[in-house]
Amino acid sequence: MSQHAIDVSIADFDDKVLAASRRVPVIVDFWAPWCQPCRILKPILEKLAAEYSGKFILAKINSDENQALAMRYGVRGIPAVKAFVGGELVDEFTGALPEAQIREFLDRLIPSPAEPLRREALSLAAAGNLVAARQKMAEAIDLDPRNDTAYLDFIQLSLDLGTPEALSEASELLAAVADRVRDQDRAAALKARIEMAQTASGVDLAALATRLERDANDHEARLQLANALALRQDYRGALEHLLEIVRRDRKWNDEAGRKGMLKLFTLLSAQPQYDDLVREFRIALARTLN
Template structure:
């Protein structure tokens, strides 16, 4: 993410391919009957009133995210669901770091997703990356404890109806693939993804899944080369960068491998970089990297 100053935190979680839509469906179901103002979009225009002022009486949790950030798409629905589960004891304020760069700069955000609490106008860093729900609950409980010590114990007054969870069915082949990945069974994971591709050769999740399995298999053992000098070393370092979610570095390393390679080795390096584009999806650096790859080839 060479969006200036931002890098997605943490390694890529392949399980997100199977759970992302399901998490969002649960969040949408919960939010349908949520109190008004429980989840808000924070902007420079409303930050003083909707975040700072409100934090004087009720804790505000900030979710700093971006549309191109894969882990953000995994984390945000969990936070939305938890905001409802906690019954209005804290407010979730979502900040699009691309649209609200001034807020991101004020919080000195270097990595997303990033989560902060604001209590009595003071920011409290909580965590970066896509944490599991159970761990986030522990963090939120601590936020409420600290807030109570400062007499910040307000809540949104509303009656919350019990909403039956609506779960969008997950393709069982995706579930099989994720289970195989957890067990390190790379061949079985590929088989599951390729079954999907036999029906729909353009399925984005399955295409990304096959490519990611390759990355995980290649990075399962060993460490990233710290000073690559050969095509193989540059591609290995690029694989580790992808596994860590650092696509800009992966693109740089992969394109360098293409530049110094020749013949069949060059074609293989090109194909590897194209796989990174598939994994990265709509990441904003992809178009620029595609242009750089074309220049390196021609």
Template sequence: MAVSGHMLEVNLGNFQEAVIERSRQVLVLVDFWAPWCAPCRALGPILEKLAAEMDGAFVLAKVNSDENADLSRQYQVRGIPAVKAFRGGKVVDEFTGALPEPAVRRFIEKHLPAPGDDLHIQALDAIAQGRAAEAESLLQRVLGLNPKNDPARLALAHLAIQQDRPADAQAQIDAMSPTFQLETEVEGLKALLEFIETVRNAPPMAELESAIAHEKGDARAQAMYQRSLLLLLQKQETAALDQLIEMVERHKNYQDGLARKTILKIFALQGNQGPLVERYRSLLSRALH
């Protein structure tokens, strides 16, 4: 039966509906307790207070372990109070014992959606359907709610690049946390901005191909490098990598291994995985050795 709006008494009969199914929509904390347990009596009011204070952010499900031994065995409760966090129909975290309120609050908050997560999902859907202006508006609203939402900044940076606004993309990257800037996708985005800047004043493709055919030494290497970036920005990744592999074979030491470093940056753009990366990682190894 319902104890309060966001707190339920749960048993074997209603566990599937009250916990498993409910956790597909909202965080559910299951508190295994017993009336004789002094730590349970200390923890219980803290959980109940936070359930009321957070007003629907999570559901508190109270399980009397004495009366529900089957549930306790199923979820391997070896001591009480035992609190298990359910999301998406399964246990995602847990703790045992009576923690102080600040620790319980931290435990709960790390499993709650960040402000604007629903808008972020809508924005990604808009991007997938080609509605760039709508997506950008939604992502800006996300940042208004949570300026530290780095994934939203990443999505905005991608949109800015697609719309030929590299300065705006760089501004979003600069505003990301230092740790997030080390993510592979962000490293790939930085490389893409570098490539865009490098070819901004590059000669036309025909001129570069002529230089590759007739020049020697550094002049030829520079033309090969610029041509590879132009091909990459035209979405011709395979042709770009072929050019760079040839550059490694013929001009390995040009600008301290520029061709090799560029290939690695393209791998980062591809998420450092996938058939293209696997194929050219092998070709790069052969070219180097």
């Protein structure tokens, strides 16, 4: 048995689980000698405890001998695995999951070694140093290639930088990781932003505005202007132009106005500060179409 896997009872639960979880995640395995799935799960958990080498503690509790603990934590079937962090139950699963799924469960709980670098990169970005921020975020990814958040942060920083090279790198990286990251909403929002950036690359706002002054039905100019405004995070301006396309000719270019608004809604849905704006234009779009 690994030194990171211990037997726990009700007598030492508070010390070995609750108190210990304030220092490192503690994974509690409720099992019983007669339980066949427990025999399947137990060696997997012990193997991972040894492999992760102190990044979490495995606490094994015989539920038959510690029924009060099992009742306290709502154990209705075994094996029942419960994760404690900071003295609190934060996640759980029941049954003998495959090793790959258990690794995913653990990785959600265990702080990434790249987290200090990721936070440093975000601080650099907040100070306006996007080049250094991207470099620092790349270091975080190199240190922990499984850190999904760092990949998405790097893509966002690349879009914020706005150079053609950064945009190309963001697009290629998102295509590589989009299917595997857990935060699919954020990945979808970044994809929408990349598509708008690609459409708006090299756009002359003044020239587009002049075209619209000459012909308010120049929908191509209006669409390019909307994408350019969205790229500059003027989302209200972008939505107003897209809605105007819908009002003037909803069928134009395979409903490009409506589809552009939906793409922006996807982009903004991952950012709660824009909830009111999205709601306002969803209503406006519905009224225009009906």
